[in-house]
Amino acid sequence: MHKLSICTALFSLALCGILNAEESMSMNAADKAMYAEMLENNPAAMDIAEGEELFNAQIGQEAYAKMLGVSVKDLPKTIAGFPRLVKAAGKVVTLSQSLQMAAAQQGKAVPKLESKEMVKMSGYVKSLANDLKTNIDVKVNKQMEEMVVLGKHIFEERRGGRGLSCNSCHSPDIIGSRLRMQELPDLGAPTTASASTWHAYRMTQSAMVSFDKRMQQCMKNALLAELPLGSKEMVALEVYVTNKGKGNTIQIPGLKR
Ligand code: HEC
Structure with a gap:
């Protein structure tokens, strides 16, 4: 149903196959208990x-x-x-x-x-900025204006073996559906609030991971060449994704799957 419209929108047969093979699955009771425990006592x-x-x-x-x-x-x-x-x-x-x-x-x-x-x-x-809202300003000077444009370009550019972009999985028309049992998150929404909740403890890696590193992990999973940390492209991507979630409350360290 919903998945069909996603597939027509995506043009990517590889991803379509994965999405169609997905079954809805939610956290089981034991996972939920562990998550609640870690929220109380974040290892990070x-x-x-x-x-x-x-x-x-x-x-x-x-x-x-x-x-x-x-x-x-x-x-x-x-x-x-x-x-x-x-x-x-x-x-x-x-x-x-x-x-x-x-x-x-x-x-x-x-x-x-x-x-x-x-x-x-x-x-x-x-x-140190916990409880404040992210206040990135992409209009404040020429440099920031350029970076947000470059970041949008990188977010939407199809690269790698599967011809995917960040947008293939994180665009408004696909977020909420599932890929390998993981919900595709809206990076800017207050419930995800990516930019303001990373550094986070990643339960699947038993380690604290920074925001740029988390974005690199998505590149790796989706077979996109990893942009080096600190490169102009990587910084621009961080500007763009941070701006999507501007105004979300900073809560470091976050707790993520
Ligand atoms: C093939 C699909 C796919 C592509 C392409 C993809 N992602 Fe993701 N991304 C996911 C999924 C699925 C998750 C959630 C994983 C989880 O819950 O552990 C995710 C999670 C994330 C998160 C963490 C969200 C949170 O919890 O705060 C960030 C940040 C992110 N992606 C950024 C990117 C960026 C930047 C790109 C492009 C370089 C990208 N993603 C490309 C599927 C994708």
Whole structure:
């Protein structure tokens, strides 16, 4: 029924086959109990606490605020607006990239974007904006305007062996249907709120995963070449997807399947 219209919209026989083979399935009682338990006691809270120690040892709020050109008091609302143009960088950067800049400025070793250290540190810093709404502004300057256009292009571009784009699975006409028993999520909807709930503890990986890394995992699953973290394309994608969920409340660490 609903699936047929999805297939005509998709033009992708490979994906159609997968979707049609799906059976509706919901979490069983044991899964639900485990999820509730983890909500109470998110295992990623430990990573966030380690991130706090790392951040305070390597950078500290004062030096970080100074690098961003804001007061310590304004740090949370500034953090709630990433990716953003950072003057000292001369371009739009992610929160993690801004932490690399601050570490370099402090004469400290610069953690790699994919390192565990960086995931913990950026998770902690993002959590400083908890309970605020994401306030990304894609019209505030020319650089942000360009990045959101590039990000939309990347989201919709069909790539890889199956000719899929992010939009093949995350467009308004397909979200809510199921792929390999997983509901296709509306990334911007308050119930998913991707940009404001990652870093999240991913139960299927027993680890805390950052937002950009989560997007890379979708690329891998859908056979799209993985865009490198920190590349202009990856940052643009983060701008675009974050803007879809602008106004959702930041709650780090999230808890996801
Ligand atoms: C073949 C279908 C498919 C494609 C293509 C795809 N995704 Fe996904 N995506 C999914 C499914 C299914 C889930 C939910 C998985 C789950 O529940 O664990 C998901 C989840 C996500 C999430 C996490 C949502 C949350 O819980 O907050 C993000 C972010 C995401 N995708 C981004 C992307 C981006 C960016 C692209 C393009 C580079 C992309 N996806 C391409 C199927 C896809």
